[in-house]
Amino acid sequence: MVSTVLPLTLQDVFVRRRGKRLIGPVSAELGPGGLTMILGPNGSGKTTLLRVMHGVERLSAGRITWAVPQAEARHHQAYVFQTPIMLRRTVADNLRYPLQLVGAPTAEITEKVVNWGARIGLQDRMKLQATRLSGGEKQKLALARALIRNPQVLFLDEPCASLDGASTRDIESLLTEALGTGTRIIMTTHDLGQARRLAQDVIFMLHGTIREQGAAPGIFDAPACAELAAFLRGDIIG
Numbered sequence: 257m258v259s260t261v262l263p264l265t266l267q268d269v270f271v272r273r274r275g276k277r278l279i280g281p282v283s284a285e286l287g288p289g290g291l292t293m294i295l296g297p298n299g300s301g302k303t304t305l306l307r308v309m310h311g312v313e314r315l316s317a318g319r320i321t322w323a324v325p326q327a328e329a330r331h332h333q334a335y336v337f338q339t340p341i342m343l344r345r346t347v348a349d350n351l352r353y354p355l356q357l358v359g360a361p362t363a364e365i366t367e368k369v370v371n372w373g374a375r376i377g378l379q380d381r382m383k384l385q386a387t388r389l390s391g392g393e394k395q396k397l398a399l400a401r402a403l404i405r406n407p408q409v410l411f412l413d414e415p416c417a418s419l420d421g422a423s424t425r426d427i428e429s430l431l432t433e434a435l436g437t438g439t440r441i442i443m444t445t446h447d448l449g450q451a452r453r454l455a456q457d458v459i460f461m462l463h464g465t466i467r468e469q470g471a472a473p474g475i476f477d478a479p480a481c482a483e484l485a486a487f488l489r490g491d492i493i494g
C-alpha cells in the first residue's frame with residue numbers, strides 16, 4: 257500500500273481545557289511507513305496527542321496538516337481504544353459494520369468477514385454476541401474491525417493494557433502483519449518490552465511536550481535526556 261495521506265505535520269499544537277495546558281507546544285512530522293511508539297508517564301499527554309493526530313481533539317492553537325485535506329485523511333484512518341467498544345451485535349456483524357459504512361460490495365464483505373474472523377481465531381464464534389467475548393478477544397476483534405478497511409494510518413491507545421501474554425502476542429502479530437502491508441501505526445504503550453519489540457521510532461512525552469524523539473533501537477540504548485533514561489530504567493518520573 258502506498259500512503260497518500262502522509263506526512264502528518266503538527267505545528268506548535270496546544271490543547272488547553274479549563275485553563276489547564278494538556279499538551280503544547282508540540283511540533284512533529286510523521287512520514288510514511290513504520291511504527292511510532294508514544295511513551296511517557298501517566299498524564300504526560302500521550303492519549304491527548306494521539307487524539308489530536310486523529311483529529312478528534314479540538315486544538316487551542318497550532319495546526320495539523322496531512323498531505324490531503326483533513327476530511328479525506330479521516331477516511332484512511334482507524335483508531336482503537338484502550339477499552340474496546342463492541343457493537344451490541346454478533347462478532348460477524350462487528351466485522352461487517354465498517355465495510356457496510358463505506359458501501360463495500362456484499363461478496364467482498366462476506367469474504368473479508370470470514371477471513372478476518374479466522375485470523376483472530378473467532379471463526380467458531382461468529383454468531384456470538386461480541387459483548388460476551390473475553391477482554392483479549394474483544395481487543396482482537398476491535399483491531400480486526402479497524403484493519404478490515406485496510407487503513408493507511410492506524411492509531412492505538414494502549415491496545416494490550418490488561419491483556420495476558422498470549423493475547424498480547426496475537427495483537428502484536430496482527431500489528432506486524434499490518435506494518436508489512438504498509439499500514440502506518442502510531443500507538444501508546446506502558447509496556448517497555450512491547451515498545452522495544454515493535455517501535456521503529458519513539459516519541460517521549462513529558463508534561464505535555466515531546467521531550468525526546470528518535471529512531472529505535474538507538475533511542476532505547478542511548479537516550480539523550482536524563483528523564484527518558486530514568487523512564488526506561490523503570491524509575492518513577494513525572
Ligand SMILES: Nc1ncnc2c1ncn2[C@@H]1O[C@H](COP(=O)(O)OP(=O)(O)OP(=O)(O)O)[C@@H](O)[C@H]1O
Binds near residue numbers: 297305
Ligand atoms: N477533557 C479534559 N479536561 C481536563 N483535563 C484533561 C482532559 N483530558 C485529559 N486531561 C488531563 O490532561 C492530562 C493528559 O492526559 P492524557 O490522557 O493525554 O495523558 P496520558 O499520558 O495518556 O496518561 P495515561 O498514561 O494515564 O493514559 C492529564 O492530566 C489528564 O487528567
